[in-house]
Amino acid sequence: MVEPLLRVEGMRTHFPIVSKLLRRQIGVVKAVDGVDLAVMPGEVLGIVGESGSGKTTVGKSILRLIEPTAGRVVFEGQDMIGLPAGEMFALRRKMQIVFQDPMSSLNPRMTIGRILAAPFEIHGVARGADLRGLVSDLLRLVGLPEEAAQRYPHEFSGGQRQRVGIARALALRPRLMIGDEPVSALDVSIQAQILNLLKRLQGELGLTYILISHNLGVVSHICDRVAVMYLGRVVESGPREAIFFDPKHPYTEALLAAVPLPEPGRRRVHAPLAGDVPSPANPPTGCAFHPRCPRAMGRCSVEAPMPVALAGGHVVACHLHGGRDGGARTGGSFWILFFKKEVVSFFEKKETKKLHPFLFRVERSVDGCSRMWDVAYCSRCRC
């Protein structure tokens, strides 16, 4: 079993609400409230959620740009929380971040050359002619002309600036890169350019990404696994296919249903999810989603659901999935079987020996609902 490159365990990042006058703490914003994540080497993990879900705070807390209140962030087997400044400094070379706003992430008073030289200077990698060489290598890597080094950020378009941001993050050849809404501020046509660049670089440099985005299309396009956040918690996580085509959490379903499709005539079937995301300073009791949940039960308003592992690394925190299907099936390969257009179930590998891939058995899924898909397939043999 390969060790994850990064493991986040029980991360909480709380911000005190301080009264302006006497600096008394009068409350707390639980921006991140108990998040577990694992990222395998070479994998792209997507974190999706609406504003106030805490996805950005998770990203920044992983890099300790915001100090988490509790939990562990294990990178290459080493817990980074509480690490002294010197050791943290050494680790910073291995993990970098690309920000949303390509305007504010580049210092407007520095030339691109100086911005890109900064990582090398800070870590004492190179100086003089070597430094200039490294900077032009970086520019080439992200598809910018070498003359760009002499110019200032405002002379570039949004997409080009984002390329500079990516180049800076890649300067020290990190193993992990966090993209915090890296394409959200860009126009669609430019967004495609940057997504392709990110994808290409991942292949070339063997990077591991965490991609934080509210755009499900973007996430589905480049992520291997996805974690869905709501009010500071991961409500569901799992392989890309499972999240997008077999979501278990009502919130994930609602989120998917709300995404407008660029295909006229395909109007939404579901009524849109009512209400707004509650304030993280005053979250609802029990499951934070219960006031908006179309399938909330009495239990939901009292008891916060624990994450339950389903087959194939699919984890969901919802009382609908607490019972018989929960618990046992973690990791390993699995089968998703369909009968006509209905999802059938998951099976462990050893169970599949009893079943011919084409011999579908009908079984209603755990939460009592069935989902409609165009094609039936199994994740392994694509039958």
Next chain:
Amino acid sequence: MEAAPAVLAARNLRVGFRIPGGVMQAVDGVSFELRRGETLGLVGESGSGKTLTSLALLRLLESPPAELSADGIDFEGRDLLGLSEGAMADLRGAGLSMIFQEPMTSLNPLMTIGRQIDEPLVRHLGLSKRVARERTLDLLRRVGIAGPEMAVRQYPHQLSGGMRQRVMIAIALACRPSVLIADEPTTALDVTVQAQILALLRALQEEMGTAILLITHDLAVIAETAHRVAVMYAGRIVETGPVAALFEAPLHPYTEGLLRSIPRITRERGGDLPEIPGVVPAPGALPAGCAFAARCGFAVAECQELRPVLEPMGGGREVACWRPRHG
């Protein structure tokens, strides 16, 4: 739908900014018709001039620096350009309304929600404060705000983004305008809230028969909401037509590129997204020919030299291109 008369028609609308050494034409000859009860989507990327167009229609641009000219902006048989400022003010919020992108900043922070909705009712319908307040409560209920009695006493900062946008809609529709201009009404909102707001706009449109000019950068929002669509690029409309046909078979290479570059949720994870190379040309530095030629994979010599104009292509579609796709 086709037979409905135009309530708002812009002919050759131009917005320029005087800069040293000339005029920067940010909107360059935009024409369109908006018919009763329909939603026209005006789509374009940043810098395409779509927001300027919308502000120009209501004459909300500050002049100077902006310079507005047109062969006519006809609203219910009147040319808006010829109206006095007073007559224009009588129309704004009554016959022609507008909602904006940022529900955070578009409401007066020091005024209660109630007073902000009362204002146009008192101003345009001449209602007494008491009657106006009753209407306001009714409006708040109609835009889906629970507990309107409490909401009227609240201030904007006490509401969420989605609620504020509902209030904006209530203000805009208070006097049952025949045209609503919605400038990126859902861009600042989360997807689930966006779905609510779009559904609300659709429902209110059906009820009131309002014509909506929906301005957005998001093609998916257009696909869900609009009946017809006009695609803007570098200050001009490059393609227009019914939504279904345009999304099915875009004629302009830019429209096609735009549609193809949207990342979609598909079962098979695709390879590279088709991208449009290059960047949008800066306004004021437009080439002589087609503004898109430099980024176009189908450009020929003609495209560099001659600017194409909108030509009818049948089926209510028009395109400004020398080499239309699917033609």
Next chain:
Amino acid sequence: MRLGVCGRFRRHPMAMFGFATVLVLCLAALFSPFIAPHDPLLLDTSRRFVAPLARAGFWLGTDELGRDTLSRLLYGGRISLTVGLVAMGTTVVTGAVIGLVAGYSGGIMDTVLMRFVDTMLCFPQIFLLLVIAAFVPPSLISIALIIGLTSWMEVSRIVRAEILHLKEQDFVLAARALGASRWRIMFRELLPNIAAPLLVAATLRVASAVLAESYISYLGYGVQPPLASWGNMLTNAQGYFDTVPWLAILPGAMITLTVMGFNFLGDGLRDALDPRLRMDN
């Protein structure tokens, strides 16, 4: 396309007026030993109270001791500008460092420093100035330092506000993610970004320092006679005010002109550097 800072500045008539005035005044002060027709301290009771333009060689007349007014104005200008510039330097350095540290550090450091600023702001500046000036032996440098050290609070507030805004920008986070030290972030990333507001504040500070110097010299706690300063020339002139008003008018006009020059220059710079004036669609 987009008008540069210099372009915007040059199209600003008041700013150009300020710039020209300041330039001429600075040159005059710099070269006063060469320009001044007489020794400003030379007494000659035989030619007291010469009116301006009344006698060749004494174009601006003489004072009660027969000293040449033009020469005294030129030398006085040297003093005023020196005090103004040194005070501005002190103000800007103190204000910038305190604002930078308070703004970037935040927390207890910020609270303590800003409470100190609040406390200092409770004093009317002239009280503070006079109290210190009354107890410290007056010299050019001490006056300049006193003025500088009683007027930095506003600069530190401006700088702190700018830093609070800037430190939320992602480029600061990016620098932290790279492991940049606090020192590097404060002085290499942030400082260049507050250069523009600092430049404006510095220019306006010269103006107010010149004013402050003339106040305290006027009240007798500033530059001491026989050394000429515009402020003490005015005090001097007050005694003969009803008979020879030009002795008071001239130094006052010089102060006004200097202060105006720097004020217009600063205002013009603000307009030229203010990013909000840039046209964005």
Next chain:
Amino acid sequence: MLSYVGRRVLQSVPLLIGVSIIGFALMHLAPGGPLAVYTLNPTITNQDIERIRVVLGLDQPVHIQYLKWASGMATGNWGFTFFGGRPVLGVILERMSATFLLMGSALSLAILIGCTIGVLGAIRRYSVFDMMATSGAMVALSFPTFWFGLMAIYFFAIKLGWLPSGGMYELGEEDNAVDLMRHLVLPVMVLALVITAIWSRYTRSAFLEVMHQDYMRTAKAKGMRAPARLLRHALPNALKPLIALLGIELPALFSGALVTETIFGWPGMGRLFVDALNMKEYPILMGMIMFTALFVIVGNLVADVLIALLDPRVRL
């Protein structure tokens, strides 16, 4: 709201303590002192000076002197003057009304004129009026107050003889309101000039700032006419920074009053301060500093409360 005021009051206590410590330190750590006057007097011996020093408590360490003074302050005893032994608070209060009359008249006049000019300038931005007003304000800001005062005296009192050149009353006219007004005109004009300039500039920029906000565009899109937009939407929002300015500018107002009073021989606190400074009268200087600090703090408190009343977002 009450608890807000309460907390603000509590917060100003350390501020006052800070002010008193800085003021005390400045005066007592500097060379020279109140007794220096006596050293020039040949009839007073060194023993006499020592005796006076002990009597006034100036022989004790600075921190003891401070604590004594501070405990006096806390119980309402502002100390006694070195020369004459009069209660400090009484001396200050005696002069207060004259200063407040001057400051109050100048401030109200300045706000009235300044705001009007500022609003008109903001509405007609870049018009001839606006250009004249902005450059005029800049020129006014550049006048040294004392010089402007001297010029005013020269023209209106000496040359034209219309108005008295200084003082508050003619001898024997202490109850004559018309006489007081005549004496008030020049100092108020001089003091108000700079304040008017400041207020016109701030009002203009506050209104310009507000008029570019999105909600102003909303108001216009609602069809509200210009006067309604200005009064109902722009004014309350623009008022906020202006009220804050009122608090911030108080120390500058004192500075201006001090200078004006010296020129016009106005028997107010400014004159008292300059006289006390010349005599090195620590108790009066400290009293004055505490008095103005208190006034400034209360002024800022009132401004903050007004803002809190105006803006529902300011709470906590």
